[in-house]
Amino acid sequence: MTSRSENLVVEPVARLIDELARLPGIGPKTASRLTFFLLRAEAEQTRTLAEAILAMRAQVTLCRRCYNITVGELCAVCTSTTRDQSKICVVEEPLDVLAIERTGAYRGLYHVLHGHIAPLEGIYREDLKIDQLIARVRSEPIDEVILAMNPNTEGEATAFLLLKDLASLGVRITRPARGLPTGGDLEWADPDTLGSAFEGRREL
Amino acid sequence: MTSRSENLVVEPVARLIDELARLPGIGPKTASRLTFFLLRAEAEQTRTLAEAILAMRAQVTLCRRCYNITVGELCAVCTSTTRDQSKICVVEEPLDVLAIERTGAYRGLYHVLHGHIAPLEGIYREDLKIDQLIARVRSEPIDEVILAMNPNTEGEATAFLLLKDLASLGVRITRPARGLPTGGDLEWADPDTLGSAFEGRREL
Numbered sequence: 001m002t003s004r005s006e007n008l009v010v011e012p013v014a015r016l017i018d019e020l021a022r023l024p025g026i027g028p029k030t031a032s033r034l035t036f037f038l039l040r041a042e043a044e045q046t047r048t049l050a051e052a053i054l055a056m057r058a059q060v061t062l063c064r065r066c067y068n069i070t071v072g073e074l075c076a077v078c079t080s081t082t083r084d085q086s087k088i089c090v091v092e093e094p095l096d097v098l099a100i101e102r103t104g105a106y107r108g109l110y111h112v113l114h115g116h117i118a119p120l121e122g123i124y125r126e127d128l129k130i131d132q133l134i135a136r137v138r139s140e141p142i143d144e145v146i147l148a149m150n151p152n153t154e155g156e157a158t159a160f161l162l163l164k165d166l167a168s169l170g171v172r173i174t175r176p177a178r179g180l181p182t183g184g185d186l187e188w189a190d191p192d193t194l195g196s197a198f199e200g201r202r203e204l
Numbered sequence: 205m206t207s208r209s210e211n212l213v214v215e216p217v218a219r220l221i222d223e224l225a226r227l228p229g230i231g232p233k234t235a236s237r238l239t240f241f242l243l244r245a246e247a248e249q250t251r252t253l254a255e256a257i258l259a260m261r262a263q264v265t266l267c268r269r270c271y272n273i274t275v276g277e278l279c280a281v282c283t284s285t286t287r288d289q290s291k292i293c294v295v296e297e298p299l300d301v302l303a304i305e306r307t308g309a310y311r312g313l314y315h316v317l318h319g320h321i322a323p324l325e326g327i328y329r330e331d332l333k334i335d336q337l338i339a340r341v342r343s344e345p346i347d348e349v350i351l352a353m354n355p356n357t358e359g360e361a362t363a364f365l366l367l368k369d370l371a372s373l374g375v376r377i378t379r380p381a382r383g384l385p386t387g388g389d390l391e392w393a394d395p396d397t398l399g400s401a402f403e404g405r406r407e408l
Contacts, residue, residue, distance in 0.1 A: 008279070008280045008281065008301065008302060008305050009302070010264055010273050010274060010275055011275065012256070012259045012260040012262075012263045012264050012275065013260055013264055013273060015256045015259070015260070016256040016257060016259075016260045018256075019249075019252055019253045019256040020253070022249065022253075023238055023241060023242075023253075024237065024238070024241050025234065025237065025238075026238075030229065032299060033228065033229070034227055034228070034229075034230075035260065036297065036298065036299055037227060037228050038227075038257060038260065038261070039260065039261070039264060039273065039298075040318075043261060045223075045226065046257055046258070046260075046261045047258070047261070048223055049223045049224070049226075049227075049257060050254040050255075050257040050258045051254075052216070052219045052220040052222075052223040053220060053242060053250055053253060053254040053257075054250070054251070054254045055216045055219070055220075056216040056217055056219070056220045056239065056242065056243065056250075057242070057243070057247055057250045057251070058216075059216045060214055060216050060217055060243060069214050069217060069243065070214060071214055071215065071216065075212075076212045077212065093240065094240065094243075095236060095240055097212065098212060098213070101212050114244075
């Protein structure tokens with residue numbers, strides 16, 4: 001922007017554009033568009049958005065047992081009396097818990113690592129909730145740990161590290177099956193996925 | 205989401221996802237991603253974002269002369285002593301003012317309509333700052349009105365309406381030139397643009 005137009009920039013507008021542009025996947029153009037939308041939106045909508053942001057940060061904490069998000073001390077899974085207390089499913093993010101719950105295929109407990117090992121991004125073992133997982137496996141009556149990290153390089157590296165840590169604790173360690181996605185097209189499956197699908201083939 | 209997973213939805217998180225998903229161009233997936241980003245971001249960043257939203261709505265008003273955005277009574281253009289007081293450039297949105305200012309090619313005044321005529325979307329003449337424009341042209345020493353609406357159907361319709369309203373007021377009415385965009389490719393120009401470029405050709 002030239003100095004000629006600089007005096008035209010309205011500071012609160014420029015500030016909101018800057019703040020929105022700091023969010024992931026939102027560039028300066030989208031930030032401008034959102035800002036001018038909010039400028040014209042009902043005052044009510046703008047207020048509830050700002051309040052929702054503040055309320056989330058003020059109220060949401062991590063479950064002190066499994067590190068899933070919650071509003072109290074313990075999350076809904078940890079306080080439930082109907083969950084299988086002998087299984088822990090280890091995931092990278094709270095959103096993964098929601099995705100697995102949506103399937104209805106799992107009734108055990110969770111443990112959220114809050115990330116994956118990625119030394120190039122500066123994310124090391126101690127940045128994840130790994131020691132907390134080991135402590136749970138030692139102290140709770142766990143017989144199976146399901147490593148449900150993302151099926152990518154960082155997820156694999158994280159699973160490999162956990163495998164080493166958990167090996168001596170006398171629990172079954174499993175991973176979700178790899179194979180062809182439902183609705184997918186065999187012709188377009190990548191070689192790794194198709195290879196996993198053949199290796200893991202099952203008797204009908 | 206099945207009823208089984210519903211108890212897992214943390215209310216402040218769901219609320220922020222809902223609020224973000226109301227913004228234009230942001231679907232439920234992006235809203236989730238932004239929410240979980242904010243959950244992990246520095247508390248400072250979350251707070252400044254919420255404050256920027258509230259501050260913008262509280263502080264930014266419309267210039268009471270040209271309806272551009274401003275923090276005071278009048279905008280920077282209207283209070284400037286160096287602008288040509290005989291020209292008004294009519295635009296649809298405040299962002300258009302910034303775009304034109306960036307060129308440095310115009311030193312007159314502005315008038316922001318805040319939209320375009322679009323009967324199908326329920327936007328009629330009285331929803332725009334058209335009467336306010338007519339009043340300015342009548343009372344201020346204006347000799348040229350530049351209709352700089354967007355070069356699309358709604359912009360054209362709005363310009364046509366303004367042309368009728370302004371015709372009897374004894375001012376020059378102009379429009380920015382239509383033609384090939386700089387850096388564009390003649391081969392790929394649409395017929396309408398290329399036609400305009402030929403119609404508006406200039407002697408070298």
